[in-house]
Amino acid sequence: MLFATMVACSQVERPIADVYTVRDYKTVKLYLDTFNAKIQSEYDSIGSFKMSYAEFHNGKKHLIFFGATHSRDLHHPQFRQLAALFKAFQPEVAFNEGGEIPRDRRYSSMDSAIISNGETGVLKLLCDSARIRMKDGDMNEREEMMALKKAIPRDQLYLYMAIERFLNGYHKGHFPGMTLEAGWHSKFIPYMRRSGLGLTLQQESLDTLKAIYKRYLHQNFVLDSLVQVHEFYLTDDGVLGDVGRATKIVRDQALLAKIDSALYQYDRVFVVFGSSHLFAVTPALKQIIQRKRE
Numbered sequence: 001m002l003f004a005t006m007v008a009c010s011q012v013e014r015p016i017a018d019v020y021t022v023r024d025y026k027t028v029k030l031y032l033d034t035f036n037a038k039i040q041s042e043y044d045s046i047g048s049f050k051m052s053y054a055e056f057h058n059g060k061k062h063l064i065f066f067g068a069t070h071s072r073d074l075h076h077p078q079f080r081q082l083a084a085l086f087k088a089f090q091p092e093v094a095f096n097e098g099g100e101i102p103r104d105r106r107y108s109s110m111d112s113a114i115i116s117n118g119e120t121g122v123l124k125l126l127c128d129s130a131r132i133r134m135k136d137g138d139m140n141e142r143e144e145m146m147a148l149k150k151a152i153p154r155d156q157l158y159l160y161m162a163i164e165r166f167l168n169g170y171h172k173g174h175f176p177g178m179t180l181e182a183g184w185h186s187k188f189i190p191y192m193r194r195s196g197l198g199l200t201l202q203q204e205s206l207d208t209l210k211a212i213y214k215r216y217l218h219q220n221f222v223l224d225s226l227v228q229v230h231e232f233y234l235t236d237d238g239v240l241g242d243v244g245r246a247t248k249i250v251r252d253q254a255l256l257a258k259i260d261s262a263l264y265q266y267d268r269v270f271v272v273f274g275s276s277h278l279f280a281v282t283p284a285l286k287q288i289i290q291r292k293r294e
Contacts (some may be wrong), residue, residue: 020256020284025245027232031279052275053085054282056289061263063289064089065271067278068097068119071277075113079122083110083271086126091270093125093262095137095255096120097277103133123272136260137271139254141195147250149197152243157197160243163227165191171226179186180223181206216240234276252281260288 023031032245049084066085066109068069068078083244086094101124107113127134148157157225166188169175175183202208211222216239217227255273262269 010017011056020253020260021282021287022249022252022256023280023282025248027233028276028279032234032276035275035279048077050081052278054112054278054285058289060267060290061257061289061293062089062268063271063285064091064269065273065278065281065285067275068272069275070194072114072118076114078119079110079114079214082119082122083126086123086130086270088192089268089270090130091132092266092267093132093268094123094134094272095258095262096123096134097137097249099138099140099276101134101138111265119272131275135258137255137258137273138251141191143254144247144250145195148243148246150247154197155212156204156216156239156243158192158199158209159216160240161190161195161197162191163240164244164247165195167223168228169225171223173203174242219281248280250275252277252284256281256284256288260291261283264293265293 005115035052036046041052042049051067051069053064056063056065064085066082069076071078091127098120101117101120105124106128107116107121109127110122110125112268113125115121117124124134145157166184170178170180170183175187177187184202184206192199192204213219213221233241233248235241236244255271259269259271
C-alpha cells in the first residue's frame, strides 16, 4: 500500500509529490526472523550482539538509519552501539520515533535516559551533547488518526491504540504508582482526545474497551495475559494485524518524507526507529539518497 506524500521546501525546488516504495510487513517478518537468528547466534557465541543499521551515501549526502528495539534494559548492548555510531558519524540532525520530546528535557546520565525513554532518551542525550536538534520522525496523533480513519473502523482503531499505546506500556511498568483506571483517564484518554478519534464519554470508559476487546479477540480482558500487539502486525490477519500494519505504513510514509526533506538542508542525517521500520523502508531510502539535491 502506497501513499502520496507532499514534499515542500522554501529553498530548493522539489518534486510536487513522492510515493515511497516500502516492504510489506509480512515480508519484513522474514527479515526480522533472519536478524533475530543472527543476534541469537552472536549472543550464544560471545555474550553480546549488534543491532542492524543501514548507511547510505551520495556525494556529500550521508544517512544512517539505526534499527532499535524498544527496551529500557540498562544492559542492552544497543545503547553502547548507538552512542558509538552517533559519535563517529557526527550528524547534523537526528530523528526519533514516538513523538515530540520537549527541547528543554535533559538527562543527567545515560542510565537515566534509558530508564526514562529507552533509545529515544539516549538519542536526546547524544543530541544535546552534540548541540544538534532531535526532531520527531513520527506523525502527530491527529495526522495519524485522520489517515487511519479513512480505512479502519473506529472501534478497531480504539482497540489497537489502547493496547499498543497504553496497556502494553502500563503492563511493563511505564506508569509507576498509577492504578490502571487512573492511568487510563489521565494518560490514554487525553491522548485519544488529542488524536481526534471522536469518542463519546461512555465510549471512553475502560469497561467499553473491555467489551470491544472481548468482541474482537474472543477472550476476556486480563492485564497479565494481555495480547502483545507487536507480534500481531507481523503475522496476524485479524483486526490487530490489519490495523497494526496500517499504522506502520502511514508512519513510514511520514518519516520518509521528513528524511527526504532533511537531506535538502543537511548533509548528515541520523535516524533511530524500530528494527521493523528499518527493514520496511530500506528500498525507499535507496531511492531517496539518489535524489539530486544541488
